[in-house]
Amino acid sequence: MKVDVSNLKARSEEYLPDMIALQKKLTAIPAMGPENGGDGEEEKAKALAQYMEKEELGDIEWLNAPDKRVSCGFRPNLLLRIPGKSTDRSLIIISHMDVVPPGNLSLWDHDPFDMVIMEDRIVGRGVEDNQQGIVCSLHAARILKQLDITPALTVKLLFVADEETGSKKGLQFLLEEHPGLFKKDDLILVPDYGNEDGTMIEVAEKSILWVKVSIKGKQCHASVPQKGKNTLRATAHFIVESENLFKTFPESDPMFRPPASTFEPTKKEPNVENINTIPGEDTVYFDCRILPCYDLETVVDAFQKIAQKIENDFGVVVNISTEMYDQAAAPTPADSPVVVNIARAVKLLRDQEAQACGIGGVTVAAHLRKRHLNVAVWQTITKTAHQPNEYCLLKNMVMDTQVMAYLMMTSKPGVST
Ligand SMILES: [Zn+2]
Known part of the structure; x- marks a missing residue:
């Protein structure tokens, strides 16, 4: 009418x-x-x-x-x-x-x-x-x-x-x-x-993935770092490696603001209380907002790959788990x-x-x-x-x-x- x-x-x-x-x-x-x-x-x-x-x-x-x-x-x-x-x-x-x-x-x-x-x-x-x-x-x-x-x-x-x-x-x-x-x-x-x-x-929403990265190493006195496995250094390298996720998942859709998927390190659990201790345990979280064209399983796999690399490079144990896993429609x-x-x-x-x-x-x-x-x-x-x-x-x-x-x-x- x-x-x-x-x-x-x-x-x-x-x-x-x-x-x-x-x-x-x-x-x-x-x-x-x-x-x-x-x-x-x-x-x-x-x-x-x-x-x-x-x-x-x-x-x-x-x-x-x-x-x-x-x-x-x-x-x-x-x-x-x-x-x-x-x-x-x-x-x-x-x-x-x-x-x-x-x-x-x-x-x-x-x-x-x-x-x-x-x-x-x-x-x-x-x-x-x-x-x-x-x-x-x-x-x-x-x-x-x-x-x-x-x-x-x-x-x-x-x-x-x-x-x-x-x-x-x-x-x-x-x-x-x-x-x-x-x-x-x-x-x-x-x-x-x-x-x-x-x-x-x-008309569209990104998938939400919250990833928890727990790294276990070995605590020791900071004056003898060779006796420990510094998880804060391993965590820092993990975060730097995660920059590659933007290349692994490069799709961009101008309909979204921002147009690409995002992988942001956010929260970090406290570790040691004093400056002269090398931490043997660290936990960091990522908030990822992923374009609906990607299956979240593949993003978790990519985090696992980074975990393997960090384990190999630093002799630590990296555990990946998800706190939120919501695949967009x-x-x-x-x-x-x-x-x-x-x-x-x-x-x-x-x-x-x-x-x-x-x-x-x-x-x-x-x-x-x-x-x-x-x-x-x-x-x-x-x-x-x-x-x-x-x-x-x-x-x-x-x-x-x-x-x-x-x-x-x-x-x-x-x-x-
Ligand atoms: Zn409302």
Whole structure:
């Protein structure tokens, strides 16, 4: 369908006071998982369900994941379904209800759970991560209703639990217990990461490999080094050798920032306490972010090869183990309908060129991509998530609502527009 852009912009601006009011209501309900000392998301889910009922936005379903650690006994996942002309293909927008703890309260200028408005922004825990996603998707749905549009695709808004602490009771639970929710050709948007002008559409993630290198030699007095086996020297050589990994795994993909795989030595365990002792034991860690085209097994093998060389050269014993081994899923194709449609919306509504990108971190999209579902992570953000004085710009709420409404209005079966 043809979208009346000026009308869409006007409607979203009219809703700004409502968006702020909903943000304030949600911020006042701290929804934290038990790992973060909270009692889960039930109260926040109730407030959201109430809101959706009042606005008559569609059918609501509670998909509860049992969890004895919280007082109600479950972690709620809410589904709002807005029936479209197509019942077998959906546009799904996934936001999370839980927030992280405020941290050191003295770093906040206000009560983190009593949202304040300051000129161009609202400030409070959760306003950007991830209430911006919740509020924008709900107001996009309100615009759809106000304009009396039946979307071509069924629209599903999912408000999930447990994103900040691993998603086992949230998205992972839904994928395992309610797999019918997601279909191969669905368009899925996770508005939980992005950049300041909305030009970054995250479609790929690197694999993460954390390697622990433990070196055993022989401790002795530093005045007679020939009696020992100095593990700090061996460790230093190991790190220098590891520079060759960039040559062993040279692929580069301009979609990623940075474009190549990275192999960074990070943490080192303390060894001896005094200067005149040669250490007989050292442990060092590497954080590697590997392009999805490489099998992590081959990277571990390359670390083993370095270990053998260091053992031969220094007479030490080198043990390699992995602290994190997360093979990335194949990227969402840059020409898949959800990506193309977001870029089209950003062009039409903001006159900006949005691009498909890869990142070195991991988002919940990984769970979906591992099941071969096409998902785009996109949002316009200030990147203050998890920080004191977390804020959300009012204009970002308005503009992201427009993009989501555009997606609801224009996504259709078979092709992207
Ligand atoms: Zn988040």
